[in-house]
Amino acid sequence: MAAYRYCEAVTALQARNFSYGIRLLPEPKRLAMSALYALARRVDDIGDGELPTEEKTRALARTRDLLDEIREGRVTEDDTDPIKVALAHAARRFPIPLDGFDELVEGVEMDLRGAEYKTFEDLKVYCRCVAGSIGRLSLGVYGCTDWERGPAYADTLGLALQLTNILRDLREDATNGRIYLPAEDLERFGCQEGFALSAxxxxxxxxxxxxxxxxxxQRAFEEGLRLLPMLDRRSRACTAAMAGIYHRLLGRIAADPESVLRGRVSLPGWEKAYVALSGLAGGRS
Known part of the structure; x- marks a missing residue:
């Protein structure tokens, strides 16, 4: 289906960390995951784009309308939006909890309102909207042997990834007027002035x-990775690869904290590929 090919192209071009993992999935799951990512990317791009806030709000409302069309079975293959077509097909194939996208939209709306996070509990709400939701959406594609505990672990793994993102992007976010770390933590460590400088x-x-x-x-990673035994081999490899890349990134940041003020910390392609292959072999890099 051409719609899926479009979503795969979006994923390969704009989500290298994510694409390393989903390459390990069988085709039906890989295509469904590319559709999930493509819509998530669209929502993120709305929030991060240059449009006025009012137009961003309207664009997010259109995303909610898109989700309603999918839920109500009103999407056909003749629709001109390939992401909508691909996600609708994926949702017929797999029990994807589409409400997760509503949470993602809520998280972006928090950004548009300039939400601030006084405590870690406040920040967790945001993280679970923008990242935990993706974990739970993905679980609908992967399948799970324990639906009582699995979604909570997927949610916590998403939290771990988002906390890593927040650390990685401290300087970039600060220059855009965003501070995600809890105010109580900034005050505790004397960092209320923010991170707009390279020191x-x-x-x-x-x-x-x-x-x-x-x-x-790290503690969120340890808890979230309890999900792995609940997944089939290739879904487990996919999850381990994506989590492993971010876990290594976290290790780099912990070893050299000031690196996040000098530029975006990343892993070379060869190392990401190694982590992906380790996940396929059953490792937890």
Whole structure:
């Protein structure tokens, strides 16, 4: 189906970390995951784009309408939106909990409102909207042997990935006027001035802050990865590959906290490929 090919192209071009994992899936699941990613990317791009807030709000409302069309079975292969067509087909094949996309939209709306996070509990709400939701959506494609505990683990793994993203993007987000780390943590470590400069705030315990948040992310990884035994071999490999790439990224940040102020921390392609192959072999890199 051409609609799926479009979604695969979007995924390969704009989500290298994600695409390393889904390459390990059998074709039906790989195509469904590419459709999930393509819509998630569209929602993210709305939030991060240059449109006025009012237009972004309308674009997010159109996304909600798209989801309603899929739920109500009103999408045909003649529709001109390939992401909608692909996701509708995937939702007929797999029990995808589409409400997860509503949560993702809510998370982007929080960004548009300029939401601030006083406590970690406040931040967790945001993380579960923008990342935990993707974990639960993905579980609908993967399948799971324990539907009582599995979604909670998928949600927590999403939290771990998002916390890693927040650490990685501290400087970039700060230059865009966004601070995601809880205000109580910034105050505790003397980092209230933010991270717009390429050096830690004067007098701040920046190393202590990053160590504290990295430990929090590490604990979320350890809990979330309990999901792996509940998945079939290739879904487990896919999840282990994606989580492994972010886990290694977290390790890089923890080892050199100031690196996040100098530029975006990333892994070379060969290392991502190694992590993906390790996941296929049953490892947890």
């Amino acid at each position: 830690p705030p004067l007098g701040a315990d920046f190393l202590g802050l990053v160590a504290f948040e990295a430990d929090r992310a």
